[in-house]
Amino acid sequence: MDTERHPSSRNIVAILSRGDAVARRDATPQNSRFVCVFEALAAVGVEARPVIYDESVSDTVRDQLLSVDGVLVWVDPIHQGKTRAELDALLRDVAARGPWVSAHPDVILKMGVKEVLYQTRHLGWGTDTHRYDSAAAFRAEFPSRLKASGPRVLKQNRGNGGQGIWKVELPTSADGIVRVLHAQRGSLPEDMPIENLFARCEPYFGWGGCIIDQAYQPRLPDGMIRCYMSGAKVAGFGHQLIKALIPPPPEGPDAPAAQPGPRIMHGPDAPPFQALRRSMENEWTPRMMETLGIDEGSLPVIWDADFLYGPRNATGGDTYVLCEINASSCFPIPDEAPAAIARTVKHRLRRAQKVRAG
Incomplete structure (x- = not known):
């Protein structure tokens, strides 16, 4: 990529993802998994360039990002043992020097972490939710809460792919024994002393800073609804019969019955999800902000x-419980979403140009 600063009248953004030296060498818009986003941006007159990140080439990546107007980031919080700690520092530096970054690391720390479930528990998407800020608080408070309220779900503050998410319940009357099931694919239920659970979860207070504790939702087998947003507007939906935190069948975690169903994508106007759309656009997102x-x-x-399905309301209708927000690396996306992204990017670029022009 040409790192010389281009004229301000040109609209150029970088699409940043993680990869190795081969991915950096071969990266083009056409062979990117984000090709649909490249095409949608081109359709509204925005040039997009692929940038592949690794900690070993951070200085080169910084120069690349400083040569564009905006940066769209698709990097998971945890990938093959690597966190975003160094990348987030780089992105903050780039954003401070001019290009706008989406999602900015500081915005991710506000809304794209599990702590948001605690901070927004008073909204209509909330449920019985608690936060443990230290291993000592976790040890002191969790056992009595588990005994009093039934199965709980523990979540490390930052993670993806089910890492650090546990269903915990009391299997028997045996004192100090809990049954746990990790949300990662292929996991099996385990009975263990609660002290072992504390030991497994203690590292979460390092990288993430806290553990979030939610009530388990019995309607989990009905599936999860993913509400895709571009800015403050719904860009589509995905519905999937998930298997995380559901014990596998007797055939084991590799059996076909233990595998999640496909995520069925829908546009923003899909009739089954209009009540959810109204809540997201008119109430929950503004109140979250x-x-x-x-x-x-x-x-x-x-x-x-x-969202998971919550208890049915007095008229038999569905309610919804937020289980997480993804703001670091949201992909794949519905067919309608790339055009929504392009519209939002175009608007942000125009706003940034007006700010620079005074």
């Missing part, structure tokens, strides 16, 4: 809110 101190222009160009 107010609670967390996020302005609309800082919302990620693509993010999603994952």
Whole structure:
């Protein structure tokens, strides 16, 4: 990539993802898994360039990002043992020098972590939720809560792919024994002393800073609804029969019955999800922004809110419980979402140009 600063009238963004030296060498818009986003941006007159990140080439990546107007980031919080710690510092530096970054690391720390479940528990998407800020608080408070309220779900603050998410319940009357099931694919239920669970979870207070504790949702087998957002507007939905935190059948975790179903994508106008859309656009997202101190222009160009079905209401209708927000690396996405991303990017670029022009 040409790292010389281009004229301000040109609209150029970088699409940043993680990869190795081969991926950096061969990266083109056409062979990228984000090709649909490249095409949608081109359709609205925005040039997008692929940038492949690794900690070993951070200085080169910084130069590349400083040569564009904006940066769209698709990097998981944890990937093959690597976190985003160094990347987030780089992105903060780039954003401070001019290009806008989506999602900005500071915005991710507000909304794209499990702590948001605790901070927004008062919204209509909330449920019985608690936060443990230290291993000592976790040891002191969790056992009595588990005994009093039934199965719980523990979540490390930052993670993806089910890493650090545990269903915990009391299997028998045996004192000090808990049954746990990790959300990662292939996991099996384990009975263990609760002290072993404390030991497994203690590292989460390092990288993530806290553990979030939610009530288990019995309607989990009905599936998860992923509400895709571009800025403050719904860009589509995905519905999937998930298997995480559901014990596998007797045939084992590799059996066909233990595998999650396909995620069925829908556009933003899909009839089954219009009540959820109204809640997201008209109530929950604005109240989340107010609670967390996020302005609309800082919302990620693509993010999603994952919902489980909560208890049915008095009329038999569905309610929804937020189980996480993904703001670091939201992909794949519905067919309608790339165009929504492109519209949001175009709007952000125009706003940034007006700010620079005074």
